[in-house]
Amino acid sequence: MNIYPWHQSNWKNLFFDVKRFSHGLILHGPSNSGINDFAxxxxxxxxxxxxxxxESYCGDCQNCSWFDSQSHPDLFAINNSSLEETKSIVNIDLIRELKVFFELSSHQKNGKKVAVIYDAHQMNLAASNALLKILEEPPNDSVIILTTSGLSSLLPTIKSRSRLEAFHKPSYTEATNFLRTINKDNLSPYLQLHNGNPLALINDHENHPLLIEIIHCLKLGKKFNLSDINGQWFSNGLLWLINLLQKWSYDILLSKYTNQQHYFPSEESIINQLAKNSNASALLKFQKMLIDVKLYATSPVNKEINLDIIFIDYRKIFI
Ligand SMILES: [Zn+2]
Structure with missing residues (x-):
């Protein structure tokens, strides 16, 4: 695994002088931008x-090989995605285990003991306080790396005892260049659907055939055929579909007033055409309806939603 091109400057900042590496390090920035891979x-x-x-790791030594087999005795990782669902919050028991881990000396002469807490904003208060205690009296040659997309959720006292390193998401050029280097430039048209984030786009790749199918139907505008709707469209849940419709209708509205598209730049001509044939008040009504459906869909009381009505309203947008 390599450092993503948009993280090169972070790497240089942190490793320019390893001696200055602090005991506590918080890597923070947008979610899904690769911070966990960096950590x-x-x-x-x-x-x-x-x-x-x-330099990066060598990849050949005993330490690298232990790391690869996730059995390095001097590494302690708390990865929220690997926790059981019932324990999806980092709790105090895990931090107690971390304390015990630091009490043992390193297996390597002059080696470091490294802990990584991924998505550290998932720590509960008791765990945060226990971690603070460790950071207040850090063991020699220990490093604790926290990653987070929710810096404001971390205790101010944890932040003040750590070095903060801010990460950014890739620019459009960095993102498209990256997709090209991994032979995925065919996905570039959908980059904006994932807020310009190529890693989120790649993670969502299994949904692209469905996305293309739905967009193909939406492009028909007034001629949208209700019989084309099928169960697959809801396979990612109603929210996924509503989000897609919100982005599509947003681009029609944007095109109507500015001749530009945000989410679907590769569909410029068809969206311009749909915008020309659209009625602004019906378009706004459709968007309001999507917001209402979204509220129903996320409310604890699940009201039954007539899905055909969504697409009947979609057809009404067009003259
Ligand atoms: Zn090595």
């Missing part, structure tokens, strides 16, 4: 005894 590579680099200066 994983950084922890491997810190544990690899062959790595020098700002």
């Amino acid at each position: 994983s590579i950084a922890s491997k680099k810190l544990i690899c005894t062959n790595s020098k200066g700002s």
